Amino acid sequence: DAGVIQSPRHEVTEMGQEVTLRCKPISGHDYLFWYRQTMMRGLELLIYFNNNVPIDDSGMPEDRFSAKMPNASFSTLKIQPSEPRDSAVYFCASSLLEGGTYTFGSGTRLTVV
Amino acid sequence: TQLLEQSPQFLSIQEGENLTVYCNSSSVFSSLQWYRQEPGEGPVLLVTVVTGGEVKKLKRLTFQFGDARKDSSLHITAAQPGDTGLYLCALSRYGNKLVFGAGTILRVKS
Numbered sequence: 471d472a473g474v475i476q477s478p479r480h481e482v483t484e485m486g487q488e489v490t491l492r493c494k495p496i497s498g499h500d501y502l503f504w505y506r507q508t509m510m511r512g513l514e515l516l517i518y519f520n521n522n523v524p525i526d527d528s529g530m531p532e533d534r535f536s537a538k539m540p541n542a543s544f545s546t547l548k549i550q551p552s553e554p555r556d557s558a559v560y561f562c563a564s565s566l567l568e569g570g571t572y573t574f575g576s577g578t579r580l581t582v583v
Numbered sequence: 584t585q586l587l588e589q590s591p592q593f594l595s596i597q598e599g600e601n602l603t604v605y606c607n608s609s610s611v612f613s614s615l616q617w618y619r620q621e622p623g624e625g626p627v628l629l630v631t632v633v634t635g636g637e638v639k640k641l642k643r644l645t646f647q648f649g650d651a652r653k654d655s656s657l658h659i660t661a662a663q664p665g666d667t668g669l670y671l672c673a674l675s676r677y678g679n680k681l682v683f684g685a686g687t688i689l690r691v692k693s
Contacts, residue, residue, distance in 0.1 A: 512685040568675075572626075574626050
């Protein structure tokens, strides 16, 4: 298996633009997690899915953020409109179990100018 | 709210030195994982510990789980520059989603 695949690796966008981050989890993993990592706040859980259904989105900072999982092999995290304070590294992870081993992607480094 | 603290926050040592980093929780947990994150990559699992008092070794790394299941430590013997990275502990209670600590940034100088 190729692991968790995220795209793009880097994204630079202007304030106000829409940004879409993509994730392909490991086949067979029922759980998918979206994290944001910054120096100030560390690794923050934004939202997670079980069998494509959102379970907990309490970490989503505000309505500008939305996430979808239309099928077991694809998820998106969208920010609209983007703001400079959204600049961070966004990670996707998948797991067989909710409290099991998480496999992380390589992340998307987002810079909003 | 669970409180998971890692210490120290930052550690800079010379190649060949030994070090220990700590992970402490305000509550009992059912399992604990240690991850290492290298620059530009996502965290990668090092080990999972589930039994109080458990000790696991991974080459020069020794992981210990406290008897009370509220703390853990990672000891590295003869650190090498390749050990440089962010070390994260993460715990689960009753199989629920992982809670990650803030991490310890380790820099090993040659």
